[in-house]
Ligand code: GN1
């Protein structure tokens with residue numbers, strides 16, 4: 001607590017800290033909620049420097065995008081909010097202390113996150129927020145945004161990492177993952193397609209969120225969408241991975257680490273609600289070619305996440321935070337079960353998408 005207080009006091013907020021709580025969010029960073037005596041709260045975050053080794057660029061991207069969205073929302077009378085970054089006493093956006101790099105953000109009052117969608121309203125609200133994000137970052141020049149994690153959603157790159165992991169994995173872990181390994185290898189070919197398209201001349205490269213999952217949306221208590229959070233991975237990218245990541249997390253009937261594989265299916269009612277809201281915000285912006293490939297984005301990102309969890313399991317859990325021994329294996333199984341459901345329902349997924357986007 002004293003350490004955290006000390007770091008907090010290095011930012012330009014002259015307030016007395018009453019309490020600091022851990023905000024259990026995310027697999028990578030450490031996040032805290034700081035309560036101050038005047039009733040204001042702040043979010044203090046230690047960025048993981050093993051994952052993000054170019055911290056200056058990461059934070060620069062986050063600040064550029066949040067400033068842009070703040071201005072853009074104000075200009076267009078948009079009801080959405082964005083957490084701004086608070087500068088340090090030395091006019092920087094982060095403090096280096098205790099083997100890490102710390103940022104301080106505004107806290108959006110009266111907000112909550114949810115880890116699973118329970119009704120269509122939540123789905124629709126989330127879809128409008130992520131769609132609106134794509135619409136409002138359109139005016140940002142992608143050249144000003146650094147590709148901080150190169151090949152982040154590249155399937156060839158994730159496959160290469162998977163194959164490297166396979167070479168040195170413990171026999172016991174490999175044996176437990178055997179079915180998943182075979183399934184991943186079978187899917188390989190189709191999963192490369194979007195990565196190839198991204199490299200094609202004239203395929204639209206936008207400023208995308210790249211971690212557009214449900215837990216990165218803030219809602220109010222009536223389930224209205226308030227804000228998109230977690231700008232760690234804002235980078236030039238393609239809309240398909242944001243769209244797909246939302247479906248992966250919002251339209252699954254279970255959470256990412258549920259062991260109920262039978263119950264891990266795509267909720268098509270939710271899928272339809274998501275498509276409606278996303279189309280409302282982005283239909284005028286996306287090209288027909290982009291729209292046509294949205295369903296493939298769903299399969300591809302679920303595959304990428306499954307493969308990354310599996311790779312981390314084979315690497316003895318060096319990347320993601322885990323809460324128990326086989327956590328990454330459980331996550332990988334869950335994602336591959338969800339992918340199977342997306343494959344089974346693919347015709348319906350395409351039909352709903354194309355009718356929502358008037359294709
Ligand atoms: C990680 O830390 P968190 O939960 O925001 C990961 C994402 C994955 C996600 C899986 C930098 O995000 O790519 O989608 O876990 N972020 C990074 O839920 O690897």
Ligand code: MG
Pocket residue numbers: 026211230232233
């Ligand atoms: Mg993240």
